[in-house]
Amino acid sequence: MTTGIFYNTLIGLVASVALLLLVVFPRHGATASTDVRRAWAWTFGTLGGLLVVMNLHINFVWPLPGVANIVFGEPALLFGALLVAAAAIIYRTPVEDTDDSIEEASGDGGIRSLWEVGELPTELVVALRPVGYVGAFAGLMTILLGWGTAAFAEIVFRAPAAEWPTGIVAGTGIEVVYMTGTYTILGIGAILVPFGLHNPPRLRTAGKFLTVAALLLLFITLISFVGHISLTAGYQP
16 A cells, blocks of 8 residues: 555646636626625635645645656646735725626626636736736746656656556656646646736637646546545555
C-alpha cells in the first residue's frame, strides 16, 4: 500500500470549476443584481481560498515528488490568489443595476450562451483590469511550465504504472502531450482575458480557450481521483 499526499486532485477539481465559473460570470453574474454579484464573489473567494491554503503547503513543504511541486503548486497558488482578489473587487465594486441586465443574467440560452457576452459594466472592467494583467503573466508562466516540463522533466506528467486507470498509458507520451496541451490552452486563454474585458468578441475567444482547458483539466482530475485511490490502496490491475 502506497501512502502520500495526493490532494492535487482536489486542487485540479477546484481550479477547473473556478475556470468554468469565470467563463459564465460575464453573462450570468457581472450584470446581475448586487446580491447575485456578491454571491458570485463569495464563491470565487471560497474556491480561491482553498487553492491558496493547499498550494501554500505545496510550495513551502514540497510534499509532491521534486519539480512537481513547482509545476502544479505555483500556478495554482497564483490562480487562487487572483481569485481571492477578484472576489474582493467584485464584492466591493458598485455596479448600476438595470432590469434588462438582471433579466439577461438570469436567462438560459444553452451552452452557446456561455460565450454570448455583451459589454461588461464599466466599473468592473476598470476594477478588474489589474487582476487581468497579472493573470496574463500567470498564463505565460503556465505555458512555459508546461513546455519546460515536457522538455526537461516529462516524468512529472506521467502517471505511475501501478496507478489505475491512468497507468495504462504510462510511458506512451500521451499524458505528456495531454498535460502540455492543457497548460498551453489555459495559458493562451489567460493571456487573452485582459484584452477582452472591454471587447466582447475577444472575451468570447478567451472564454473558449478557458473552457477547453477547464474541461481537459476536469477530465484528468476525475480520472486521477480513481487512480489515487487505487494507488493508495495498493490495487494491482
